[in-house]
Amino acid sequence: MLGSLLLGASRSPLVRRAVSGVPVTRKVVDRFVAGETPADAVEAIRGLTAAGLTVTVDHLGEETRDADAAARTAGAYVTLLGALTELDLGDRAEVSVKLSAVGQALGADGAKIATENARHVCEAARACGATVTLDMEDHTTVDSTLETLRALREDFPSVGVAVQSYLFRSEADCRDLAHAGSRVRLVKGAYAEPASVAHQSRTEVDLAYVRCLRILMSGAGYPMVATHDDRLISITETLADRFARAIGDYEYQMLYGIRADKQRALAGAGHTVRVYVPYGDDWYGYFMRRLAERPANIAFFLRALGGK
């Protein structure tokens, strides 16, 4: 209930202004966001990679409503990837792109504009040996995102995509995507979706996650298991045994600032662990989704507001 309210608020310009205007918000945001500038992101990436982790970097922003802003976002990725070249991380670095931030929401031409902007990002990523994964947004964007994925993969075969287990369609999407060379990030899903398209209870979403995971782990692609859920991590290990996937034939992914101890423990056991590192000043939507995922985060936020 509270989660749905927060997800609703994540799209409200009024609440955005109210929350963004509270000075202490920034302190709480910093728990989940690496900073505002590319230099902040690079510093966080240095620390994470020095600790044996890999990264996927997100330039914050979504639902861009003008073409110049969409092009600027693609430009910001190109600048960031330029800075990453100097760190020489190769495929230990990846960027995550929300297509709505690079133009997908711009009406009839949106998909074309987003694909072209994403292409520039892919070119810059290739130049520094990094990969690109397309984030998945609300259910109305899935077909368009998969279409862009297909177009990009013709020239950049390593481009990956996120699939959300809460959507009814996702088992079929996983089957389509579980082919050789395909990189699929499996997540539970972070948007408010109607019962006509998505499972509503946590148990149903978790069970669907396991079904999707099984398809990906038994398939020929490269599964990227993006969850902080211990039960799902242990099921992944069982499936890896069953389908003879060695460490390195799949990876774990977690969000910056969430379960850092678990991230390091998995990496210490030899797993590839990729941390999703968001940076930039357009943090509102991302931050509200993190609050919605866990009521305890709201208590943390309220305590900070109260100066404790």
Ligand code: FDA
């Ligand atoms: P769940 O929410 O059940 O959490 C399991 C445990 O993890 C909790 O008990 C708690 O300990 C910890 N935890 C989880 N969330 C927390 C939080 N916000 N704060 C503190 N602790 C928390 N979604 C999407 O729709 N499209 C996308 O493209 C992506 N991309 C993406 C990339 C990566 C790398 C990750 C890890 C996640 C995403 N997501 C996403 C978000 C995803 O859909 C989901 O909302 C979160 O990962 C939370 O789900 P869990 O699987 O962690 O389980």
